[in-house]
């Protein structure tokens with residue numbers, strides 16, 4: 001008899017119109033890192049939410065340490081030693097790290113909260129697992145990577161033995177991912193078990209012991225990672241062969257579409273984040289911006305699209321000055337924007353997916369005539385895009401909130417490409433997507449280029465930048481410090497450039 | 511699995527039933543007969559055409575203030591200022607109704623329009639302050655309520671009358687009352703309910719069928735995404751408040767041109783605006799739901815006046831109403847209980 005900490009046997013979970021988990025079995029051994037792999041919408045988050053007590057399964061049995069249990073809310077899960085770090089964090093911005101961590105199980109001194117003790121306990125815990133978190137820092141002041149560690153600490157503070165991590169690496173930079181992996185290994189050494197959801201097969205190969213694959217809500221099976229390879233994993237999960245690098249013909253750049261001259265942009269604290277930046281993008285090319293997070297990429301995009309004020313410089317689109325135009329005018333003059341933060345910018349989560357499809361076009365014919373909306377036209381469009389972009393949802397009437405993360409992203413990408421822009425800005429377009437979807441999106445971006453569109457791609461994934469771009473602009477400290485040809489560079493060189501070191505051979509220009 | 515729309519129906523209905531049951535228990539505890547009490551409540555409304563008409567007159571402004579609150583809620587705002595907007599609407603309607611001579615087809619619409627405009631103006635101020643300066647609309651609205659109370663009192667005493675507490679009745683050409691209805695029921699049943707029902711449709715059409723409604727709701731749900739989509743967030747906040755204030759202003763007109771036919775000084779608020787919050791909540795912020803919940807409120811308020819005939823103090827009904835609201839507000843508890851029940855069934 002194997003020694004399982006967690007056993008989920010024949011779990012079934014339905015949502016209106018969809019079976020999210022259909023007879024899935026997941027068995028986690030003590031002390032292992034167990035990967036959960038599946039396409040977007042396969043039902044991974046749902047299964048974990050069942051284990052964490054957020055959803056009640058219609059059928060099936062859960063056992064912890066061999067004992068049958070009934071987990072009907074997260075407090076029960078906590079008591080059973082199960083902790084979860086969600087795909088989207090649940091921290092209170094204005095609280096400190098320690099306050100967030102002890103929230104709900106505060107150490108007391110009489111009836112007062114013993115904050116000193118809380119800080120001490122949190123700090124001890126952080127040091128023990130090498131998390132390097134400052135217990136007194138405010139959440140709004142720390143990076144996303146740090147916030148994630150706070151979430152991990154939170155589970156440990158509550159005594160978790162099994163930690164569930166739902167796509168932890170999707171929001172991290174490559175460096176942060178390396179650090180996270182070290183942390184995971186420390187946790188295992190301390191006797192914890194981990195369930196890790198990720199779409200990155202490389203990560204599974206690197207840290208996981210076993211991997212359970214689910215496809216369209218059904219359990220496909222569990223494999224030993226040491227006996228498999230990324231290709232097999234991908235085909236198990238998608239049910240077909242996947243190509244990891246997208247084929248494309250050489251770019252044929254034509255006239256300049258976007259021209260940026262001397263652009264300076266400040267962030268909300270009035271610090272210059274983009275500094276006198278120059279950049280041209282021509283029709284028929286994909287320019288990839290490589291750079292470590294926080295070097296002005298976000299502000300650059302927000303400035304181009306009109307979401308952020310520019311303090312100096314000029315932006316021209318097809319010879320038209322769009323520097324000081326409002327968002328809508330810029331959108332109408334031919335700019336599409338796949339935003340980095342899909343929940344904050346990309347979607348109105350409480351609108352149906354159909355309503356979200358016309359987020360920038362609802363006021364135009366044929367969707368609106370004389371101020372009245374034609375939902376038939378809107379939903380026809382939505383149905384067509386859902387079909388074309390393989391957005392997995394029970395219907396176009398489902399709230400955007402209920403779609404899986406990857407399917408939300410596919411809907412946004414479909415909407416933005418379908419507007420037929422001259423300039424397509426894609427910020428982290430494949431964040432959180434499964435390998436099949438990534439292949440699909442990359443094809444779409446290249447297809448746009450081949451149709452003579454200018455494409456600006458911002459990504460922290462060097463693979464993606466190298467694979468998709470025709471020209472790579474390296475951004476460091478608010479400036480483009482080098483432009484390189486993806487065929488003549490590699491991850492190492494890019495890594496150095498992104499850290500700010502100058503290129504010796506300036507020959508790679510354009 | 512219950513869908514959320516089903517819950518939107520179930521929770522208010524269960525809350526009403528629980529509220530009435532709790533009311534019965536309280537009556538029992540204090541030694542009253544709940545069956546007789548509720549019978550008197552029912553008869554208080556349905557025994558005579560007069561009281562039935564009075565009930566309709568009560569329901570009408572509730573519908574409008576309910577719409578005002580619900581509209582704001584649906585677009586992400588909390589218009590606690592409906593109270594003040596009712597007052598200014600009321601006085602504006604009476605002012606036009608007393609000061610001008612015109613044929614009815616001009617006079618009445620003009621008086622209604624004045625009330626709507628006054629209410630909208632009163633809501634505009636918190637709206638613009640929120641949009642431009644980020645001041646929370648609740649704070650400003652509450653202050654606007656007090657300003658409305660004192661300004662309308664001043665206007666009645668010093669402008670509309672010569673130091674009187676009550677104005678002249680509005681001219682027949684501006685009145686919502688109608689001889690035929692008065693003859694039929696012997697009450698002041700007036701045509702305001704038509705205005706109110708029309709506004710129910712207006713709210714539904716704006717929110718569910720127009721591009722304006724699409725924008726207003728989007729801004730209410732997610733300002734960042736609305737901004738990304740090129741919507742003018744600030745302008746939309748102001749428009750939401752204007753429309754909300756318009757409904758509340760019309761509620762004032764119902765009183766000034768209908769139920770009372772004049773305006774009078776107040777030492778305290780009418781509570782129409784505050785009750786509107788409860789109406790909207792019970793009606794699930796849905797325009798048709800608001801009609802149902804306003805009807806229940808009107809029915810309970812008028813019917814309770816008759817409960818003393820059964821020896822039951824009518825304050826019981828205030829308790830029942832408060833409990834209903836409490837149950838609705840804690841709807842998640844009911845939701846939880848239902849889910850537990852469902853689970854129990856399966857085993």
Ligand SMILES: Nc1ncnc2c1ncn2[C@@H]1O[C@H](COP(=O)(O)OP(=O)(O)OP(=O)(O)O)[C@@H](O)[C@H]1O
Nearest residue numbers: 015020040041042043044045046402403404405406
């Ligand atoms: N609260 C909900 N209400 C209705 N449907 C839901 C809800 N949550 C998830 N679903 C549906 O269940 C299915 C599985 O979703 P889930 O979030 O588990 O996918 P996932 O495997 O985590 O995908 P991703 O990799 O994209 O995050 C999807 O089709 C989704 O639309």
Ligand SMILES: [Mg+2]
Nearest residue numbers: 045087404405
């Ligand atoms: Mg997920």
